[in-house]
């Protein structure tokens with residue numbers, strides 16, 4: 001059946017400006033790191049991306065190595081794009097990245113010009129897209145001059161392979177320096193993609209201020225700590241959970257689950273579930289453009305978008321959350 005996107009898809013989604021750029025992103029974005037690989041059910045992947053787009057989630061995040069196997073999430077995306085989303089290309093923001101190991105030999109990872117440009121070309125081929133909206137340096141490379149990595153991003157944008165440049169997991173000082181180089185080259189840094197959630201708050205120690213100063217947007221990955229910041233692990237271990245699939249179920253930290261149990265009570269009082277509380281909490285920073293979730297089922301995407309119905313926090317709620325997290 002031909003997919004027809006929901007006519008009301010723009011009625012209730014919140015869009016936020018990405019730093020001081022012209023680009024608006026949905027406050028909830030969807031990434032395809034897990035659950036979109038060659039090993040996963042295409043129909044479920046298709047349902048998830050259709051559900052997302054129908055809810056106004058216009059941003060899909062990919063990387064060269066997503067799968068498993070690496071590269072297969074891009075191929076899954078390509079099939080869904082061809083079947084369902086191609087008519088909506090101009091309504092979509094698709095990002096891609098290079099930085100982690102993708103192929104053998106010295107040119108298959110990190111931050112060289114050689115790797116970034118070759119990887120971007122491979123990713124365009126695998127996804128079937130003519131261009132990406134955002135292309136990221138996926139991780140800082142301690143051994144390649146930052147000028148080279150940023151120069152590669154600038155080239156990727158100038159050659160039409162991507163519209164905007166981004167960086168991921170760069171520490172504050174390096175992010176500032178990357179922004180300076182990109183500005184000089186004439187391709188401003190659009191966005192930073194760091195890991196951020198209630199249990200991993202490193203960006204509060206300088207990075208968020210750098211992004212505010214420089215007018216760079218922020219999209220946080222793993223805002224649910226890969227599912228720990230939901231109510232799914234409060235009871236027994238669900239067989240279809242990421243913890244079981246990736247075999248870290250027996251290493252779930254008890255102290256985190258104890259905190260989730262307490263946080264869940266605050267969520268309940270706010271009329272939200274745990275996942276929604278965790279997402280709203282990441283979005284409380286004005287610098288936070290979007291929370292980048294993962295999902296294994298369409299209902300999880302609906303849940304995440306539901307978080308946007310209540311983003312405000314009282315000072316008392318924030319203090320209670322702080323007390324639980326810092327205990």
Ligand code: NDP
Nearest residue numbers: 031032033221222224225226227230241242293294296300
């Ligand atoms: P999350 O922290 O959102 O975890 C996603 C997982 O949480 C889902 O797979 C699901 O687990 C569970 N979940 C989601 N919603 C719910 C819900 N409502 N109720 C119960 N469980 C829920 O994000 P990810 O760690 O998946 O990362 C998100 C995206 O960020 C990636 O897809 C990728 O695009 C990007 N990313 C970027 C990185 C970088 O270096 N730049 C690194 C890692 C990710 P289950 O499968 O158990 O159902």
